[in-house]
Amino acid sequence: MKILTTTQSRKLDELTILSEPISSLNLMERASSRIVSRLLKMYADPAMEFHIFCGPGNNGGDGIAVARLLDQQDRVVNIYLDENRIKSEDAKANLARLPKRRYLKIVNIGRPFEMPDHGILVDALFGSGLAKPLYGFWAELVNRINASPLATVAIDIPSGMFGDQSTEAKSILADHTLCLHAPKLGCLLEDNAHRVGRLQVVDIGLHLPSLDAMETSYQLIDREMVKSFIPHRPKFAHKGTFGHALLICGGYGKMGAAILAARACHRSGAGKVTVHGPALANDIIQISIPESMFQPDLENYWFSNCPDLNEYQSLGIGCGIGMNPQTMAGFHTLIKSSNGPMVIDADGLNILAKNKSWIASVPKGSVLTPHPGEYQRLFDKTTDGFQRVQQQQEFSKSMGLFLVYKCAHSCMTTPEGHVYFNWTGNPGMATAGSGDVLTGMITGLLAQGVKTESALLAAVHLHGAAGDLAAAKVGMTSLIASDIIDYIGPAIKQLENV
Known part of the structure; x- marks a missing residue:
């Protein structure tokens, strides 16, 4: 299994969209459905609640889609986001797809709110495309998540952590990380063990011929x-x-x-x-x-x-x-x-x-x-x-x-x-x-x-x-x-x- 840089991962997404072809929104839906399948295997208890923290970009869009799909499985889900901060068009589209009924609760993190005291936290704040350290509002939110005694599952990569370089600033300290399609190099290094927790790779069905054509010196041994x-x-x-x-x-x-x-x-x-x-x-x-x-x-x-x-x-x-x-x-x-x-x-x-x-x-x-x-x-x-x-x-x-x-x-x-x-x-x-x-x-x-x-x-x-x-x-x-x-x-x- 190839280990890709964040630039290569982004390029593989683009090539998948062009080659299948598939829209970026539908690719996000496919990825989210695979994430949900893994989460349901990890937490089979139907009484387990999911608290999904969504950021402004595509990682946040993944989180919103995951919340909707979990809701369709009759799981109790709460979404933590600030609608005014959402920038990704696909994230906005997924927000519009949320059911109108209020079984699925939305918590506005732009205002004072209480952290949950039971269930599982899901980190969908920022993905591997993050280009600079977190500060201000987002760094404070990361601190609150890390201070929670509840287990945290990061989608793709712990928010605030860099996949291709050393991380010095704040990041999510996850108990589990669900890397999408391929692991990031940083997730395999001892420096980030306290950030990544248990690492799992989720196949989201990206375009294999495009992946095969990508050159990399790094690989993960497989069976x-x-x-x-x-x-x-x-x-x-x-x-x-x-x-x-x-x-x-x-x-x-x-x-x-x-x-x-x-x-x-x-x-x-x-x-x-x-x-x-x-x-x-x-x-x-x-x-x-x-x-x-x-x-x-x-x-x-x-x-x-x-x-x-x-x-x-x-x-x-x-x-x-x-x-x-x-x-x-x-x-x-x-x-x-x-x-x-x-x-x-x-x-x-x-x-x-x-x-x-x-x-x-x-x-x-x-x-x-x-x-x-x-x-x-x-x-x-x-x-x-x-x-x-x-x-x-x-x-x-x-x-x-x-x-x-x-x-x-x-x-x-x-x-x-x-x-x-x-x-x-x-x-x-x-x-x-x-x-x-x-x-x-x-x-x-x-x-x-x-x-x-x-x-x-x-x-x-x-x-x-x-x-x-x-x-x-x-x-x-x-x-x-x-x-x-x-x-x-x-x-x-x-x-x-x-």
């Missing part, structure tokens, strides 16, 4: 995309068909990282998995993961020497290896001598952060998977999420490396400059070992011959999907990394129905 990346299992396949993965993971007191990565690698379909680790870890690996083979290091307690890589189709390194001087030297030798890409996580990234000149030696096409703390150690500090995405994109292009910034909407950048965001996953996955699982999954898919970009997107998406299935079973609070591994298979199986 259809991921399904095409999972290798087919031929009838006469054998374990050699699906590759041999090597994981250099674990150290004294941290062999759990190796176990998690190896189990995830197996669950992702790798034909064979070998773990290279401290010599004294042999029994731990053999007992914990009977499916895996073990290759002992020359040292008893840590990784120190570069193994022969010729028999392996993929390599993952870093989970739990520590930062012993011998480990750091062995890591440096490995990245200089390797002919193929590798997946680098955890202590592998910390070693690079301590020795940034070594990054140039990392084989082209390799994958770096930092969480926010590891990212900050690797790169200069940025002022906001937009700047960080740009920094990440430029790094991938200049160094020829893939990078995954692990967060709520993990951001992946490629050497070609593509930027992908993920929508699966939940806060329960913020737990020790979750990143080790992802490293194993990426390495497992690479072993099967999946192209690096495809393996990366599939692994990140399935990692989040498995976490969602696990959270549905055990809850987010109790979720642990092993639960994610247990649901990798069901997550892959879900794709069969796409």
Whole structure:
């Protein structure tokens, strides 16, 4: 799914109007009907009241149309607007369409009014076309909405928030945001998490050929995309068909990282998995993961020497290896001598952060998977999420490396400059070992011959999907990394129905 700029979103509306053809008023009606369908799914209780705050433009027109359509579903609806401030012709037309009966109450916000004390607030004040910060009357109204204890649903984008640049001024702090047709880049960044709340995308039926023709570097991973990346299992396949993965993971007191990565690698379909680790870890690996083979290091307690890589189709390194001087030297030798890409996580990234000149030696096409703390150690500090995405994109292009910034909407950048965001996953996955699982999954898919970009997107998406299935079973609070591994298979199986 493409992520569009606000200019592109506006252009897509115009192209839809010209291409179908359809009037702007009828397109607004279609969008509003899709919004209403989503609201009714979210709030199925027929006694739930909706309080819709409408602004002067087309976002306000959406809100007025939504109010009318909810009223037609016999839902209690109150519209909060100032008719004297309405500027959009389509908003005026929708105002004229409102039924004359007074079941649907209009509250004049141009005069003193009381905020509702029950129901749901719907923010339809301003959309993504907002060009400047809110001030005066509208900023005060936003403050009143934010001060309400009631849940708020924003239509398209929280009012006052910018989709393509950092937001410094007042904005709605929504509990839910219903982005129309495609998410705005700003809605996917950590900076705006408190503004956006739970993000949902509502398909409003815009012109697909026009959308396909639009160029953008930003995309949201979807199931259809991921399904095409999972290798087919031929009838006469054998374990050699699906590759041999090597994981250099674990150290004294941290062999759990190796176990998690190896189990995830197996669950992702790798034909064979070998773990290279401290010599004294042999029994731990053999007992914990009977499916895996073990290759002992020359040292008893840590990784120190570069193994022969010729028999392996993929390599993952870093989970739990520590930062012993011998480990750091062995890591440096490995990245200089390797002919193929590798997946680098955890202590592998910390070693690079301590020795940034070594990054140039990392084989082209390799994958770096930092969480926010590891990212900050690797790169200069940025002022906001937009700047960080740009920094990440430029790094991938200049160094020829893939990078995954692990967060709520993990951001992946490629050497070609593509930027992908993920929508699966939940806060329960913020737990020790979750990143080790992802490293194993990426390495497992690479072993099967999946192209690096495809393996990366599939692994990140399935990692989040498995976490969602696990959270549905055990809850987010109790979720642990092993639960994610247990649901990798069901997550892959879900794709069969796409």
